[in-house]
Amino acid sequence: MTQQSSRVVLITGCSSGFGLHIAARLSCGAFHVFASMRDLSKQNDLLGEVALRQGKIELVALDVTDPSSIREAILKIRSMYGRLDILINNAGYGVGGFFEDLAPEEIQAQMGTNFFGVQNVIREALPLMREQRKGLIINISSISGLYALPCFGAYNASKWALEGFSESLFYELLPFGIRVCLVEPGAYKTKIFYENRKYAKGFFNQSSPYYAISQAFQKRTNDHMKTDEKDPEDVAILIENVINDERPAFRNIPDARSRWLYHMKRFLPFRLFSWILMKIVYAGIPMPHAKRSDDKDLL
Numbered sequence: 429m430t431q432q433s434s435r436v437v438l439i440t441g442c443s444s445g446f447g448l449h450i451a452a453r454l455s456c457g458a459f460h461v462f463a464s465m466r467d468l469s470k471q472n473d474l475l476g477e478v479a480l481r482q483g484k485i486e487l488v489a490l491d492v493t494d495p496s497s498i499r500e501a502i503l504k505i506r507s508m509y510g511r512l513d514i515l516i517n518n519a520g521y522g523v524g525g526f527f528e529d530l531a532p533e534e535i536q537a538q539m540g541t542n543f544f545g546v547q548n549v550i551r552e553a554l555p556l557m558r559e560q561r562k563g564l565i566i567n568i569s570s571i572s573g574l575y576a577l578p579c580f581g582a583y584n585a586s587k588w589a590l591e592g593f594s595e596s597l598f599y600e601l602l603p604f605g606i607r608v609c610l611v612e613p614g615a616y617k618t619k620i621f622y623e624n625r626k627y628a629k630g631f632f633n634q635s636s637p638y639y640a641i642s643q644a645f646q647k648r649t650n651d652h653m654k655t656d657e658k659d660p661e662d663v664a665i666l667i668e669n670v671i672n673d674e675r676p677a678f679r680n681i682p683d684a685r686s687r688w689l690y691h692m693k694r695f696l697p698f699r700l701f702s703w704i705l706m707k708i709v710y711a712g713i714p715m716p717h718a719k720r721s722d723d724k725d726l727l
């Protein structure tokens with residue numbers, strides 16, 4: 429087995445969604461895959477998928493908000509292989525809700541998993557990667573880390589923070605031979621929109637000034653997800669390509685719609701971009717004040 433064919437990979441959040449697909453896909457490639465999840469009782473879906481593909485993985489318990497569980501996982505990898513070549517920070521969730529409907533602790537928890545959770549894992553993994561003078565860190569951000577939407581502020585903030593941190597880390601670690609990349613998917617049908625979906629405390633409070641809009645957004649998201657055909661396996665394929673690329677791009681957007689959105693956000697003046705977005709996002713939704721439907725007053 430060559431050095432290239434025995435790369436050691438750690439992935440967070442493999443009980444479902446992208447993490448499951450990434451782990452299952454890499455499990456039948458030339459990798460030693462450490463598929464981690466915070467609750468090992470949820471391993472059956474992953475094991476079923478790995479068996480179907482005739483792959484091989486090592487399961488580890490890891491909660492990104494619990495540094496001791498991360499330390500143990502890294503220690504296990506160090507004792508088994510003495511190296512960690514690729515770290516994929518995938519674990520995360522989204523809390524929906526307008527800022528005033530969100531409790532501070534809900535925003536902190538969102539940051540705690542999606543931003544500080546990633547930092548927790550990287551902090552524990554870096555000593556091993558630095559010793560090797562080689563490594564790849566892939567942070568799963570989101571297209572929501574590149575443009576914002578109402579009702580997603582906490583999630584946007586967590587992914588925007590991850591974007592800025594990853595960009596800084598890219599410059600910090602390249603001199604040590606460690607590359608940092610971002611993967612920024614659009615909306616894919618995973619448990620993040622179903623079982624794992626979280627709502628702000630005030631989301632269903634009928635006296636909230638945002639209630640009517642929140643409910644309309646929720647319905648629209650549900651309708652959209654029913655018809656969305658994108659396959660989460662495409663994200664795993666993109667990640668496999670990033671891993672196999674000697675010099676992968678820093679930003680990697682798997683779906684065409686998100687690539688288009690990213691370029692619109694980059695190249696259009698914000699006044700025009702936000703005007704288009706307001707038209708799309710609030711189309712057909714009752715506004716709390718008559719003036720709010722008058723774009724000239726708003727933008």
Ligand SMILES: NC(=O)c1ccc[n+]([C@@H]2O[C@H](COP(=O)([O-])OP(=O)(O)OC[C@H]3O[C@@H](n4cnc5c(N)ncnc54)[C@H](OP(=O)(O)O)[C@@H]3O)[C@@H](O)[C@H]2O)c1
Pocket residue numbers: 440441442443444445446447465466467470490491492493518519520521522541545568569570571612613614615616617618619620621624
């Ligand atoms: N699906 C999309 O449309 C989309 C788009 C852009 C970006 N993303 C990002 O992709 C990543 C994966 O999401 P997904 O769509 O695959 O959703 P998912 O099916 O809900 O998977 C999320 C995974 O993260 C795990 N997780 C949550 N909190 C954790 C913690 N504290 N410690 C360890 N694991 C934890 C979950 O574990 P449990 O089963 O224990 O909850 C689950 O395994 C997330 O970072 C998400 O923000 C998703």
